[in-house]
Amino acid sequence: MIQIGDIIVSRELLTNHFVCNLEKCYGNCCVYGDSGAPLEDGEADLITSHLHDIYPYMRQEGIRTVAEKGAWVIDNDGDKVTPLVGWEECAYVIFEGDIARCAIEKAYKEGAIPFRKPVSCHLYPIRVNKMKNGIALNYHQWSVCEPARILGKERGVPVFRFLKDPLIRVFGEPFYEELELVYREMKQSEIIT
Numbered sequence: 001m002i003q004i005g006d007i008i009v010s011r012e013l014l015t016n017h018f019v020c021n022l023e024k025c026y027g028n029c030c031v032y033g034d035s036g037a038p039l040e041d042g043e044a045d046l047i048t049s050h051l052h053d054i055y056p057y058m059r060q061e062g063i064r065t066v067a068e069k070g071a072w073v074i075d076n077d078g079d080k081v082t083p084l085v086g087w088e089e090c091a092y093v094i095f096e097g098d099i100a101r102c103a104i105e106k107a108y109k110e111g112a113i114p115f116r117k118p119v120s121c122h123l124y125p126i127r128v129n130k131m132k133n134g135i136a137l138n139y140h141q142w143s144v145c146e147p148a149r150i151l152g153k154e155r156g157v158p159v160f161r162f163l164k165d166p167l168i169r170v171f172g173e174p175f176y177e178e179l180e181l182v183y184r185e186m187k188q189s190e191i192i193t
Contacts, residue, residue, distance in 0.1 A: 017158055051066065124140070
C-alpha cells in the first residue's frame, strides 16, 4: 500500500494494467452486478434534479424503471445506487449496437447536464472505500474486464494512468502527480518491471 495524504492507494493501481476494450467486453460492467452504480449523496441529488434532461437519452425500459423505483434506490448494504432494469442493467444504460453505454454521460457530452456520470463509474475499476481516517483506493478485478487487462498489458498502461481524468476529477492534480512520482520511483527501483 502507498499513502498519499489521507488516501491509501493499493499498489495494484501502479503494477497492474488496464485499458477499456468495449469491442470485446461490450460495456458489461454496466449490465451485470449485484446492484446499481454506487452514488455519492450529491450525485443522487444531481441525477434527481436533472432527470428530465437525462430522459431523452434513455431507453423506455430505463425510463419505466426510474418512474417505478425512483432516480436512485437504497441497496441491501444501505447505499444509494442507480436502479436496475429487473435484475440486469443499470436503468441509465443505453445500447449502441451491442455495446452498453451511459445515458447520463451522453447527456453530459451533448451539453444537456453539467456532470459527467457517477464517480464510481468514472473511476472503475478503482473502488473507493471510506474509512475513519481517510479513504482507500483498491483495484477491483472482475472477469468481464479481462479484455481490458489484456489490452492494458499490451499497451503498457497502468491502471492509474488509464484513469488519470477521473482521478484528477475526484482527488485533484497534485494527488495524481504524486502517483506519477511514486510510479517512476518504483520503476527506477525495479519494483515495477
